[in-house]
Amino acid sequence: xxxxxxxxxxxxxxxxxxxxxxxxxxxxxxxxxxxxxxxxxxxxxxxxxxxxxxxxxxxxxxxxxxxxxxxxxxxxxxxxxxxxxxxxxxxxxxxxxxxxxxxxxxxxxxxxxxxxxxxxxxxxxxxxxx
Numbered sequence: 001x002x003x004x005x006x007x008x009x010x011x012x013x014x015x016x017x018x019x020x021x022x023x024x025x026x027x028x029x030x031x032x033x034x035x036x037x038x039x040x041x042x043x044x045x046x047x048x049x050x051x052x053x054x055x056x057x058x059x060x061x062x063x064x065x066x067x068x069x070x071x072x073x074x075x076x077x078x079x080x081x082x083x084x085x086x087x088x089x090x091x092x093x094x095x096x097x098x099x100x101x102x103x104x105x106x107x108x109x110x111x112x113x114x115x116x117x118x119x120x121x122x123x124x125x126x127x128x129x130x
Contacts, residue, residue, distance in 0.1 A: 001055020001081040001100075003031040007074050009047045013038040014065055017045050021061035026096060029064075029081075030056035033104035044105045056102035057081040057095040067093065 018027055018040040027040040032054040037046040040061065067088070071077055080087040083098045 001031045001057065001098075002052040002078065003036055003049050004052075004076055004078045005036050005047070005049040006076050007068065007071050009049070010036065010038075010077075011065075011068050013045045013047060014040075014061070014068070017041075017043050018061045018065075021065065023062060025061040026058050027061050027064070028056055028058050029079075029086075030054075030099075030102040031079075032056075032102050035104070037105060039105070046105070054100070054102060055081055056099040057086055058097040059086065059093070059095060063093070067091070 013036075014027070017038050018025060025040070027038055030037045030039070031049065031051045034048060034051055035046045036049040036051070037044055071088070077088055081095060081098060083095070085092045085094050
């Protein structure tokens with residue numbers, strides 16, 4: 001799993017879905033369908049994000065919320081997770097469970113990115129057609 005998200009968006013999701021976490025509360029952080037989802041105690045919320053690779057990690061709510069507070073000055077963060085843990089910049093934390101192919105909680109239409117004619121990304125393609 002790898003995604004980039006606004007720190008405030010992720011903090012808001014956690015605050016709404018796990019407002020008063022207990023010591024042993026856990027949540028599922030997943031990235032798929034061009035969104036990041038937070039699932040806690042049967043409630044699910046999501047927000048659009050830049051998702052590079054799908055995945056889902058189960059994490060302790062209280063520890064993760066405290067960790068997010070240390071990045072409050074940042075606008076956005078890139079999260080990368082696998083069976084070996086969750087990586088945020090140079091920090092690594094263990095995950096309780098990892099799933100490589102999560103299913104989104106609903107059907108979402110994800111549209112491919114189309115390049116505008118003349119944009120730097122499409123210039124190479126236009127030159128190939130000439």
